[in-house]
Amino acid sequence: MARVSAGPCQGPLTSVRGAPAISVTCAGMREATTDTSTQTIDVEYLGMTRYIACCLLEGDGPAIIDPGPTVSLGKLEEGLWRAGLSIDDLGSVLLTHIHLDHAGAAGTIVKRNPRIKVYVHEKGASHMIDPERLLASAEHLYGDQMDVLWGDFLAVPKDNVRALSGGEALEVAGRQLQVAYTPGHAVHHVSYLDTSTGTAYVGDTAGIRIANDPFVLPVTPPPDIDLELWESSLQKIEAWRPERLFVTHFGQADGVEGHLDRFRGHLHDWATAVRRGVESDASDEQCVEEFTASVESRLNESVSADKVPLYLQGGAPSMSWHGLARYWRRTLEAT
Ligand SMILES: [Zn+2]
16 A cells, blocks of 8 residues: 655745736846735744745635644634635635645635635545545654644545646636646645736745745655656746745745756755665665754755754655655666
């Protein structure tokens, strides 16, 4: 039986509405702008700010993208409330993937408002309808901390689920959203492009980047990591020519080309380092220790000290090492 990836994979509310998100310079070049027609809700997961960003798409039948886990639902509701909304007003929940830190609250939200449609990749849909295997896998990782870390992960009734395969054009919250299947981080990962704003919601496909830091941290947990599929997913996102990315950890990220270049560079460096360890005589424990030290050192050089714990929370280096090691062992065995 295949293992199911459970996760984690590893701001304050902005409330300006309706402004156009694209500006054109006098030279005719598009310059980076903030998408002010959507709102970032910081769900303040376990008291951490700038860790999990839920996006609110206002409009006819408002939608949220990646609600986070049930344990932080109260803060999500506060964010909706500040926008003059409640769960009763929502029309859709869009999931980038089913890791607990992204999708955990979906079932609880649907229980509160049974009119909500939940969009999810077809490979994740069955786990949202019957989360037993997903939760068993998560319990393996988190043991008796499940309730504290995540809270309820309720099933979503089948009739509420809209399974996606990629390539769809959705009309959600009065907007046109394109869907792309973007595996690599997880086999059940999709990304969404809001064609009215040029914002691409890419979940964990483009790593962790907080407040437009110059650093982008890949997140590569077991069991689904696949570098070839990941590259093809990045190319799909680039083909959209998005104005900006929205990464769940954390929020809007501008300079798409530079962001993806840095992400690719770090992912390549990590993959190379992990492959070297897997092919050496060193134990996994030694490799993890060395890898963790190198990631921490790179983070300390690149981002402010207050953000280092946030990057490490989302992109736990030990878990990322094991995800890449699993990929390499599978790949090398097959050759
Ligand atoms: Zn994830």
